[in-house]
Structures are given as C-alpha cells and as structure tokens.
Amino acid sequence: MNISMHLASLSDKEFKILSNYIQINYGIKMPPQKKIVLQGRLQKRLKKLDIPDFKTYCDFVFSKEGGNEIIHMMDVVSTNKTDFYREPTHFEFLEKELLPMLNNNSSRTMLKIWSAGCSSGEEPYTLAIVLNEFKIKHPGFDFHILATDISTQMLQNGANGIYKEERIDIVPLNLKKKYFLKSKDQNNPMVRVVKPLRDKVVFKRLNFMDSTYQINDNFDIIFCRNALIYFERENQEKVINKLCQKLKPEGYFLLGHSESITNMKVPLNSIKPTIFKKK
Numbered sequence: 092m093n094i095s096m097h098l099a100s101l102s103d104k105e106f107k108i109l110s111n112y113i114q115i116n117y118g119i120k121m122p123p124q125k126k127i128v129l130q131g132r133l134q135k136r137l138k139k140l141d142i143p144d145f146k147t148y149c150d151f152v153f154s155k156e157g158g159n160e161i162i163h164m165m166d167v168v169s170t171n172k173t174d175f176y177r178e179p180t181h182f183e184f185l186e187k188e189l190l191p192m193l194n195n196n197s198s199r200t201m202l203k204i205w206s207a208g209c210s211s212g213e214e215p216y217t218l219a220i221v222l223n224e225f226k227i228k229h230p231g232f233d234f235h236i237l238a239t240d241i242s243t244q245m246l247q248n249g250a251n252g253i254y255k256e257e258r259i260d261i262v263p264l265n266l267k268k269k270y271f272l273k274s275k276d277q278n279n280p281m282v283r284v285v286k287p288l289r290d291k292v293v294f295k296r297l298n299f300m301d302s303t304y305q306i307n308d309n310f311d312i313i314f315c316r317n318a319l320i321y322f323e324r325e326n327q328e329k330v331i332n333k334l335c336q337k338l339k340p341e342g343y344f345l346l347g348h349s350e351s352i353t354n355m356k357v358p359l360n361s362i363k364p365t366i367f368k369k370k
C-alpha cells in the first residue's frame with residue numbers, strides 16, 4: 092500500500108480551482124482558511140479512487156469520465172450537522188400556534204411543508220412527527236413534506252430513515268415508541284423511522300444555486316435552517332427570493348437561530364425571531 096497516497100496535499104493552485112468551482116456552482120464559501128478542511132475531506136475521495144495527488148483529482152473531476160465525481164465531492168464538502176428537534180422553539184411554534192391557526196381557517200387542510208437543506212432527514216422527520224400528532228387529533232387535516240439537499244449521501248440516509256439509537260434520545264418516549272422501530276443488535280443499537288411516517292416525506296436532490304427550482308408545488312411553510320450560513324450574503328438573498336417564489340402568499344418561512352434577513356430585499360415580514368411571513 093502506498094501510504095503517501097493518502098496524505099496528498101492540496102496546493103494553493105488546486106485549492107483555488109476547486110474552491111472557486113464549489114462557491115460559484117454550489118454557493119458554499121471556501122475562503123483560504125478552509126484549505127486544510129477541504130484537503131482533509133477530499134483525501135477520502137482520493138483514497139477511494141486510488142488517485143495519487145490533487146492535480147490528477149482536479150483533472151478527473153472536470154473530465155468527461157469524472158462526471159459523477161462532482162456528486163461525491165459535494166457529499167464530502169457539505170457540512171451536514173443536524174439533530175432531531177434541533178432549535179425546538181420552531182417546533183413548539185408549529186404545534187402550539189401555527190397548526191391550530193392554519194387548521195382553523197378551513198375544514199379540510201392539506202399542508203405542504205418544504206425542508207430545504209434537510210441533511211440526513213432529522214429535520215423533516217421531526218416535522219412529520221409533529222404534524223402527524225396534530226393529524227391524529229384533527230380529522231380532515233393532512234400534510235406532505237418535501238425534503239431537499241445537495242448531498243446524495245444525506246438524501247439516501249434520509250430516505251432510509253435509519254439512525255443510531257442515541258440520536259433519538261431527545262424524542263419523548265411515547266413518540267419514540269410510536270414512530271421508531273428498534274434493531275435487535277445490542278452492540279450497535281439502531282432505530283428506523285416507521286414506514287407510514289417515511290412515506291410522508293419525499294427526498295429530492297436540489298441545488299440552491301440552480302437558476303430556478305424544478306418543483307411543481309407551492310408550500311405553506313418552508314424551513315431553510317442552518318444551510319445558508321455557509322453562503323455569501325448576496326447568494327443568501329438570491330436563494331431566499333427563489334424559495335419565496337415557491338411559498339404561498341402569507342406562507343411561513345423559518346431560518347436557523349443564527350441567521351437573519353436584515354437589509355435583504357426579500358418578500359418577508361418578521362413575525363418572531365427567525366420566523367417570517369410572506370408579504
């Protein structure tokens with residue numbers, strides 16, 4: 092085995108080529124401080140492909156034969172941190188304020204929610220649990236969730252709905268019992284989201300940087316949390332505007348707790364911190 096192969100170092104030249112490409116096509120900022128991170132993440136790809144150095148890797152990525160490699164590259168480049176019930180005030184707002192209000196306005200409601208930048212599915216499945224609990228108590232109410240991300244690996248994980256058991260520690264016990272199946276393997280305890288809940292979520296690859304979004308639906312609520320923090324402000328504004336085109340009039344838009352729309356030209360009014368309503 093060639094040990095040095097696994098420790099290929101990324102020169103400034105190749106870093107520039109890759110970081111420019113990633114930032115222009117996928118929006119993710121790649122300042123020079125990110126070089127070591129990018130190098131570390133891509134070394135896994137070099138190892139997998141048996142490619143000795145980054146110059147050869149760059150040539151491969153942008154060649155005809157390397158067409159699919161960009162998909163794998165984005166799998167390792169994207170930051171996918173997420174959790175069930177992450178930033179729980181949003182789910183409390185949904186359960187206690189928004190759902191009762193939206194459901195009051197009509198006798199039959201089909202609520203459409205988009206989890207944009209869904210990572211491995213914890214966010215859309217938390218939404219599905221909250222919405223399904225509401226559905227049980229309110230006949231006539233139903234919902235549909237679209238979950239999108241750039242990472243095919245994360246989308247696959249989401250569609251499988253299989254997680255380490257410790258990942259659902261935060262889920263209340265009665266909901267764990269209702270919505271997750273436990274594996275029998277004591278050494279590696281895993282859980283799987285039950286099929287009826289998995290069926291409520293459709294996972295689809297979508298790049299925020301696409302000029303228009305190929306989605307034939309308009310949504311009542313869009314969650315776009317902790318995905319645009321890695322984007323330049325100008326791109327954040329463009330993405331939020333494109334997402335808002337898919338939001339129904341008076342629909343709701345939620346950002347992560349550290350994100351804001353201050354000084355952006357977007358068709359949203361703030362109703363609570365990080366919660367907005369379309370104008």
Ligand SMILES: C[S@@+](CC[C@H](N)C(=O)[O-])C[C@H]1O[C@@H](n2cnc3c(N)ncnc32)[C@H](O)[C@@H]1O
Pocket residue numbers: 116117118119169170171172173174177207208209210211214239240241242245297298299300315316317318319347
């Ligand atoms: C940190 S995760 C946030 C997950 C979840 N929304 C949450 O708050 O827990 C951000 C996600 O945005 C996705 N992302 C980054 N750039 C993207 C792009 N250009 N198009 C679509 N998704 C992207 C990443 O792949 C990642 O899974």
